[in-house]
Amino acid sequence: xxxxxxxxxxxxxxxxxxRFRRTRVPALRGVSFTIERGECVAVLGANGSGKSTLVxxxxxxLLHDGGSARVFGHDVFADPRAVRRLVNRVSVEASFFKKMSxxxxxxxxxxxxxxxxxxxxxxxPQILERVGFPVERRGxxxxxxxxxxxxxxxxxxxxxxxxxxxxxxxxxxxLDPRSKLExxxxxxxxxxxxxxxxxxxxxxxxxxxxxxxxxxxxxDGRLIALGTADELKARYGxxxxxxxxxxxxxxxxxxxxxxxxx
Amino acid sequence: MRGAAATLRxxxxxxxxxxERNVYLVRRYVWWEIAFFIWTVANTLxxxxxxxxxxxxxxxxxxxxxxxxxxxxAVIWAYLGIIFEVLTETVAWERWEGTIEYTFMAxxxxxxxxxxxxxxxxFYGVVRAVFLFVIVAAMFGLDLPQANFWSAVLVLxxxxxxxxxxxxxxxxxxxxxxxxGVQLGFIAQxxxxxxxxxxxxxxxxxxxxxxxxxxxxxxxxxxxxxDAILDGAGVAEVxxxxxxxxxxxxxxxxxxxxxxxxxxxxxxxxxKLKRSG
Numbered sequence: 001x002x003x004x005x006x007x008x009x010x011x012x013x014x015x016x017x018x019r020f021r022r023t024r025v026p027a028l029r030g031v032s033f034t035i036e037r038g039e040c041v042a043v044l045g046a047n048g049s050g051k052s053t054l055v056x057x058x059x060x061x062l063l064h065d066g067g068s069a070r071v072f073g074h075d076v077f078a079d080p081r082a083v084r085r086l087v088n089r090v091s092v093e094a095s096f097f098k099k100m101s102x103x104x105x106x107x108x109x110x111x112x113x114x115x116x117x118x119x120x121x122x123x124x125p126q127i128l129e130r131v132g133f134p135v136e137r138r139g140x141x142x143x144x145x146x147x148x149x150x151x152x153x154x155x156x157x158x159x160x161x162x163x164x165x166x167x168x169x170x171x172x173x174x175l176d177p178r179s180k181l182e183x184x185x186x187x188x189x190x191x192x193x194x195x196x197x198x199x200x201x202x203x204x205x206x207x208x209x210x211x212x213x214x215x216x217x218x219x220d221g222r223l224i225a226l227g228t229a230d231e232l233k234a235r236y237g238x239x240x241x242x243x244x245x246x247x248x249x250x251x252x253x254x255x256x257x258x259x260x261x262x
Numbered sequence: 263m264r265g266a267a268a269t270l271r272x273x274x275x276x277x278x279x280x281x282e283r284n285v286y287l288v289r290r291y292v293w294w295e296i297a298f299f300i301w302t303v304a305n306t307l308x309x310x311x312x313x314x315x316x317x318x319x320x321x322x323x324x325x326x327x328x329x330x331x332x333x334x335x336a337v338i339w340a341y342l343g344i345i346f347e348v349l350t351e352t353v354a355w356e357r358w359e360g361t362i363e364y365t366f367m368a369x370x371x372x373x374x375x376x377x378x379x380x381x382x383x384x385f386y387g388v389v390r391a392v393f394l395f396v397i398v399a400a401m402f403g404l405d406l407p408q409a410n411f412w413s414a415v416l417v418l419x420x421x422x423x424x425x426x427x428x429x430x431x432x433x434x435x436x437x438x439x440x441x442x443g444v445q446l447g448f449i450a451q452x453x454x455x456x457x458x459x460x461x462x463x464x465x466x467x468x469x470x471x472x473x474x475x476x477x478x479x480x481x482x483x484x485x486x487x488x489d490a491i492l493d494g495a496g497v498a499e500v501x502x503x504x505x506x507x508x509x510x511x512x513x514x515x516x517x518x519x520x521x522x523x524x525x526x527x528x529x530x531x532x533x534k535l536k537r538s539g
Binding site: 013014053056059060061062063081084085087088089091093095096097098099100104107108109110111112113114115116141157 | 283
């Protein structure tokens, strides 16, 4: 059984044009791929290519318009609660109650996954320490922490629930180089130690090449390529992944797709 | 059997997590909570002074009874405000903070999530309502020798089921309209109370408003609580107000859950859960 099995997945959003007119804007156009258990697959794409939409669909936060998606055999749309028990996510924005401390944010979030206070009282400091967060600051409000620190707490939140599928949506975007490296090292560690399956959406080519077994290129809602870094380079006659991406899409990673998805 | 017990345990832990989060938020915003409570006291006083004002203007009324009647109306208004605020604004707040996606992707049954918010709202609302009543009653030196507070609390508890059910319906509004949804919740609160005789008998309302009053839980809550506090009505005497509340509650809660479910589906269909959009 594959960890993730996505077949001909389609998602559209309505865009208001003028006062009365609405048009359907495709965000995912028949995306198909599989991820095997323990594998890390990176999806590269420009802003608006559909990366976040893909992550949100797999996280049960969006309903699809066609196709199918399964996580460890569970239908994402027919059996979302079974999927939710297996999945957690780290996105580009850390997203916490900012006046609450990291300890408080992690505590209540863990309850939603059935973890009691006795489960989390020892586990939260341990996990925070593992992600490189200064444990003595766990009582401080989130708003007092740097962006890099907040992102480490976001990683801790995801790990606290021991997910078997980790959805990472640009987890290092906007971080300083040191924080970025620490987060990347931790993602690699999670994969090797916890046997977690990872879907990493990013527009950081180096990050994709270092962390992922296979790399997909998502452009304008279409997955136009999926393979190892070497396979992609060979396919497009490129020396670097950046060249391969440009050859595949005709644009650089910093560009925005014409049909911006969600 | 063991699987069902484990599932129930998990849901109860999740429900406790919703309450825990709201307790953290109250603690972290405690000065704002105090400021808001002072505003509620001031707002209540503007209503309750009306009885003394009528007497000063030459009207002949039982000032103490009218003051208590108005105070009960104002306290129920404030209580309902808290129920709707916790249920509606928690969703809006989560959306604003960006945590809503993490809450909605957690394996917590939505009814449990909403009940957790309802449990906290009722608990917090009752604590505030008691403080508000005691403070204002003390300021006016209200003597309530025959008040049956247990009956009043029972009526409020039963009414709270309906209030939470209606609150669930308003909670979905920020998902459908992120910009104006919370304000629509306040409108629902106002409409509910204006037809329910919040500061006056329902009899003075036009016929169509009286018809609406018969399906409003606030009507029975206000009548029952006033009977208990002003006339010392016991449980048997407020039963006429309790059974309609039970029926309305039995309809309002499933209806509230269904409205929220549909709202959530709409939000997931149109990508409205995420912070920016």
